[in-house]
Amino acid sequence: MATPIIGDIIQSTVGKVFDRLSEKFLPSTLGENEKAQFRLEAIRLATEESRVAINGIQGARDLALKDSDGAPSWTKVLSVTHRPAWSFLTLAVFVWTVVAPYAGFPQVALGEVHKDIMQTVIIFYFGGRTIEKAAGIMRLS
Helix, strand or coil: CCCHHHHHHHHHHHHHHHHHHHHHHCCCCCCHHHHHHHHHHHHHHHHHHHHHHHHHHHHHHHHHHHHHHHCCHHHHHHHHHHHHHHHHHHHHHHHHHHHHHHHCCCCCCCCHHHHHHHHHHHHHHHHHHHHHHHHHHHHHC
C-alpha cells in the first residue's frame, strides 16, 4: 500500500472527511460494519488517486528531462537552480530586514505585498520539496 507517513496522512485526512460526510449523508440506520467497509473503500480510492497523480507528475518530469536533452547547458543549470536561487534571495532579503537596523545599515521597508510574496516563495519551495520527496518515497514502495 502506501508508506507509513503517506498512509497516515491519507488515513487521517480521508478519515476526517469520511466522518463528516457520513454524519451528513449516510443513513443513520447503516451499521458500523458497513461504515467501516465504506471508509476502507474511501481510503483505497484516495490512495489510488494519489498514486495516479504522482505517476502523472513523474511522467511530466520525465518528459521535461527528455525535452531538455538537446538543450544548451545553461538552460539545464537554470532549470535546476531557479527555485533555490529565489528562495535564497528571499531569505537574504528577510535576514537583511532583521539584521540591518542592528548593524547600522539602511533599513528596507517591506509592505504587506512584499511579505506575502516572500511567504509564498518560501512555502512553495519547502512545500514543493516536501511533496517531491514524499512522492519519491511513495514511488519506491
